[in-house]
Amino acid sequence: MAKKPKKQSGGAPEWMVTYSDMVTLLLTFFVLLLSMANMDQIKFSQAAGSLKGAFGVFGGKDRKEISPPSLVEIAPVHDDLVQRLYTRIMTQMNRLRMDPSIKVVKDRGAVILQINDSILFAPGSSTLKPAAFPVLAKVAELIRPLPLSARIEGHTDDIPFGRADMSNWDLSVARSVSVLKYFQKNDLLPLNRMSAVGYGAEKPLVPNDSPENRAKNRRVEFVLESLGDYREELPYLIDANEQLPF
Template sequence: MARKQKKKSGGAPEWMVTYSDMVTLLLTFFVLLLSMANMDQIKFNQAVGSLKGAFGVFGGQDRKEISQPSIVEIAPIHDDLVQRLYTRIVTQMNRLRLDPSVKVVKDRGAVVLRIDEAILFEAGSAELKPQALPVLTRVAGLIQPLPLRARIEGHTDDIPFSTPDMSNWDLSVNRALAVLRFFQQQDLLPLSRLSAVGYGAEQPLAPNDTPENRAKNRRVEFVLESLGDYREQLPYLIDASEQAPF
């Protein structure tokens, strides 16, 4: 007895169904890319992750959490210059046996020489002590060979003056100018490399709550700098190059 042959059912082959699904997904993918051409990076990553999940890259599960892009912080280029300058000055101070009351620190992107008030001035006075002159002479000798500007800053504590015609701002400026004037009169540093500025009590090193802390805040600083325009950053500046000779 002859065996009956099965009749093939009509319709597309089975492989065509899978192929059609893949083409449809690819078309959807490219339409999505075109419509989101101006997307930011995070949203784009989310869309790509979702599409990868649809294609089974993530095991058939949607990826809902997209890690935020990491932010890489790059240190300022001049940090290396500051470090090398700091090392050189410390070496020179040791070689010259500079007074230990002169401290060298890295501050505000520059190297700073710091001298306490007690070395240079009497309390409330802007007249240099006689014993301050050799200290300042050695400081000038330290700065002179360096191709840098020296910004002389005067700082005070927050104790107000008893007379209304004098303030901590006035005292800080007068002290900075007294140091600048000494450098100019002794021909230790050219005026083109000097400027004087007074901050009063506005930039303390320590809280003005004890006599010891107030003594720390009464100081003169030499900020050595070669980059940037300092005139736009200082509130109360007197540039030596713009002043008449003393």
């Protein structure tokens, strides 16, 4: 007598259920990694909510929130922007044949032009020398086509000023304002791209312990910083934080 064939149970095989659970958990895990890579707290919270759902953790009095880990912010794109601006400014300075005594440095997330006070002013004076006019005209020509703001900073050494009614700080402010007024009066740079500030002897480049060092500290600086969003100004730069890994 022939045996009757066993009836097969309906639905997917049992191994398929286990396999589907594993694939779902892997997908949730990679979504979590992606949200952490983008340094986006909102996306992280959303991914954490998805992870709770995948593990069966839903609303309730005893639910525990998954607190996002503390993330260290890194700005490689901003550093790349400063480097590109620095390279371009150096190229422009060579093209314009600017005074070789003008130094260019990268500091405080900006590119800074440093001009010794003897090029622009007589000792103890805040009135621009006629010889300073072509120098400042080239500085303006350098800055004008770039998407940059210019903060004009005045600096002095630590020797007290000779007049009782004027301090080193007063002199540094007057000098930075004189440069700003020259740019505005001669229509070299728009006023909304400039600002003026004086620090006196508070921010020396080197210790004020010799006549040579004091001469280095007496300077006017042009702190060149990006205007607005770098992605609008320099669209060829790619933000690594916005790129998907797949």
